[in-house]
Amino acid sequence: MEVMNFLNEVTSRYPEAISFGPGRPYEGLFEVERIGYYLDAYKRYLSEELGRTPDEVRTMLFQYGRTNGQIHELVARALRNDEGIQVSPESLVVTVGCQEGMFLALRALFRDPLDVLLVSSPCYVGVTGAARLLNIETVHVPEGENGTDPETVRRTVAGLRAAGKRPRALYLVPDFSNPTGTCLPLPARHQLLELAEEDDLLLLEDNPYGFFTRTGSGLATLKALDRRQRVIYLGSFAKTCFPGARVGYVVADQQVQAPDGSRTLLADELSKIKGMVTVNTPAISQAVIGGMLLTHDFRLREANKPAADFYRENLAVLLDCLERLLPPERREAAGIHWNAPEGGFFLTLTLPVPADNALLEESAREHGVIWTPMRYFYPDADGDADGGAGPDQDPDPAPDSGGGHQMRLSLSYLTPQQVTEGARRLVALLERSCL
Amino acid sequence: MEVMNFLNEVTSRYPEAISFGPGRPYEGLFEVERIGYYLDAYKRYLSEELGRTPDEVRTMLFQYGRTNGQIHELVARALRNDEGIQVSPESLVVTVGCQEGMFLALRALFRDPLDVLLVSSPCYVGVTGAARLLNIETVHVPEGENGTDPETVRRTVAGLRAAGKRPRALYLVPDFSNPTGTCLPLPARHQLLELAEEDDLLLLEDNPYGFFTRTGSGLATLKALDRRQRVIYLGSFAKTCFPGARVGYVVADQQVQAPDGSRTLLADELSKIKGMVTVNTPAISQAVIGGMLLTHDFRLREANKPAADFYRENLAVLLDCLERLLPPERREAAGIHWNAPEGGFFLTLTLPVPADNALLEESAREHGVIWTPMRYFYPDADGDADGGAGPDQDPDPAPDSGGGHQMRLSLSYLTPQQVTEGARRLVALLERSCL
Known part of the structure; x- marks a missing residue:
């Protein structure tokens, strides 16, 4: 809720930045003309x-x-x-x-x-x-x-x-x-x-x-x-x-x-x-x-093949770019890593430094790239005590528990070209902040 | 919620009955073909x-x-x-x-x-x-x-x-x-x-x-x-x-x-x-x-003139029929009265006997006419204690407070012909139960 305001605000202040922020579906596959067609199909069915x-x-x-x-x-x-x-x-x-x-x-x-x-x-x-x-x-x-x-x-x-x-x-x-x-x-x-x-x-x-x-x-x-x-x-x-x-x-x-x-x-x-x-x-x-x-x-799964292909390509492009720009020896030395999801819209990138609002601001201003601090998806991210996990309910915390050093990168709303350029900018940010 | 179940059930058991029940708008003025037209008008505006x-x-x-x-x-x-x-x-x-x-x-x-x-x-x-x-x-x-x-x-x-x-x-x-x-x-x-x-x-x-x-x-x-x-x-x-x-x-x-x-x-x-x-x-x-x-x-008020005319006629027809079939001396002797709203979809009819589920059942079965017990719109109608008015909050109760002797008659979902016939049936019910 509240916590997303900073992201939205940064996005509106840097409209030219490439954004790995939104989890929205890609729009290029929508066709306005089809609305009437689908309505007619339903009426015929009735x-x-x-x-x-x-x-x-x-x-x-x-x-x-x-x-x-x-x-x-x-x-x-x-x-x-x-x-x-x-x-x-x-x-x-x-x-x-x-x-x-x-x-x-x-x-x-x-x-x-x-x-x-x-x-x-x-x-x-x-x-x-x-x-x-x-x-x-x-x-x-x-x-x-x-x-x-x-x-x-x-x-x-x-x-x-x-x-x-x-x-x-x-x-x-x-x-x-x-x-x-x-x-x-x-x-x-x-x-x-x-x-x-x-x-x-x-x-x-x-x-x-x-x-x-x-x-x-x-x-x-x-x-x-x-x-x-x-x-x-x-x-x-x-x-x-x-x-x-x-x-x-x-x-x-x-x-x-x-x-x-x-x-x-x-x-x-x-x-x-x-x-x-x-x-x-x-x-x-x-x-x-x-x-x-x-x-x-x-059969929506079949109908969604073009969309699935599109997201799959974006994910592959992002993983390729990161791999190429940050080869294993380089990222391991710096303490940077990411997961390689088998699908979906999102990927987690972990840094040796806080991935917080200050870094997001710098990222947008200096490097033209936007992402979502993973911290936003944890309880108390906006300082609200809402019954989040205390030590009792959290028996095996990961070292980066709390998401403070992580980014969520969403690739659903970009073209492969934007993903490539976005990855380049992201690595430029990392070079300044932790490489 | 729960309380409407009996009305719905009666309505489905007596599908041929004329129903003064639903508060839905009349459908005769809707045109399916217009949906696409309105969508296009909005797209043109954008x-x-x-x-x-x-x-x-x-x-x-x-x-x-x-x-x-x-x-x-x-x-x-x-x-x-x-x-x-x-x-x-x-x-x-x-x-x-x-x-x-x-x-x-x-x-x-x-x-x-x-x-x-x-x-x-x-x-x-x-x-x-x-x-x-x-x-x-x-x-x-x-x-x-x-x-x-x-x-x-x-x-x-x-x-x-x-x-x-x-x-x-x-x-x-x-x-x-x-x-x-x-x-x-x-x-x-x-x-x-x-x-x-x-x-x-x-x-x-x-x-x-x-x-x-x-x-x-x-x-x-x-x-x-x-x-x-x-x-x-x-x-x-x-x-x-x-x-x-x-x-x-x-x-x-x-x-x-x-x-x-x-x-x-x-x-x-x-x-x-x-x-x-x-x-x-x-x-x-x-x-x-x-x-x-x-x-x-x-200007929706102007656009709604045909609808307003339609509801106005229904209301006038219902009031006319009731007046004709139950002239003042007859209804006053029996303790029947109703209000004459200046508009809207609803009218209240008050009886000397309970307007309850039993009367509704008889009304649908014997006389082919359905209405809503006014009791449904009062607290605790379904036996639920939900903070309704106690004596303290109810300083000036009307004699029929609680709606037990009242019907809600809705005229929005009927044609004038149905209203006329429905009024005749309603009076037949009253003749059996309280005249």
């Missing part, structure tokens, strides 16, 4: 496939609609094809972007002041921000090189229970995490699912980047491996379709207890909350996304 | 009037956007023309329907457990539901025949302060209230504004029905009369454009203290919250509503 009359089509596009959405069946078909996730459309909630999905899930699950949300740390600010809005205590579970370590989660849960708290859920991005780019290995996915069952924990799986792999095929999602409804899947069309539609979804196929004591689907509980937040997701937005799903025969 | 390049237009339609919206200037122009409300575009927050606006305003204003929200009662369930979601205590201020009585508000505020509470704001629909149809007279509007200033209260003015008057011209809104930023105006395009866009807005031109102590515009505080709820209102939806505003030269 009339020709579902047999809706013109009056009924009008109602679906213009009127208040079903709280949990009208494209839930189309989304369920795409999930089956793209992720091997088999769920009934009734367990889906179509939301105003993935952010609303997080917000609804948190509001539904966290009812008691003793309930605690675990987040893989460093963490996407959207989920910690939503938790703060709802006065939910968050505890940060530090990531390793391969993302969330199940053993660390287990110890954290045990420590919290011993302290009288109730760990309810763990939020994580298993595939190409924002901000670090890490990817959770398959064995760890199975371990997390077992742990969730044993420790009565829910896993909030957020998966905006899963299609964008260097190898072309990714790992199975937690939800695809979930046999006991331990995973709430937070879906987004922001990167696989486009952000301006603000359409996301939640898969909430858990049986839960309603406030009146009866058993119900978690999706139905989310619906009651959504009715009081946005009533329903805009029909026009749903129609455009529905039209895209129809047009691509419910 | 390129021709604002001089945006094709790439910039693409960004505005497809990418993440400004949290508080991109059509705020267009909305401000319409507010000036239609309502005489003069506000800077920066004090507007474009929201996912008016519901999100309520939610954001409540979250921003209510930070302390002692803070209390006053609601004009009976009350639209959207605002009491949002308050419940945020654990905000609500106190119900009973309406009179002319809506919210300023003296009752003053006494309620004094009583709450004496009890150590902090009344922060009063929610009301001054024009043709949902559910009762009452309209606040001009002197009472001025008194409420004075009271708000004296008692340090904010007024949350919700105005979805203001254009739909029997006389053609309505009263000045509270916001148009507001000289001291006492009114937060909750705007909706659901009835004046269409609900499926889910576009509303909040006028929040108050200077407030940010959490860090600095002075800021309330709209900017709402922005921080919105970023954690929906990120931004879908660009496609904003574009369609923006296109409508442009097409109608920022």
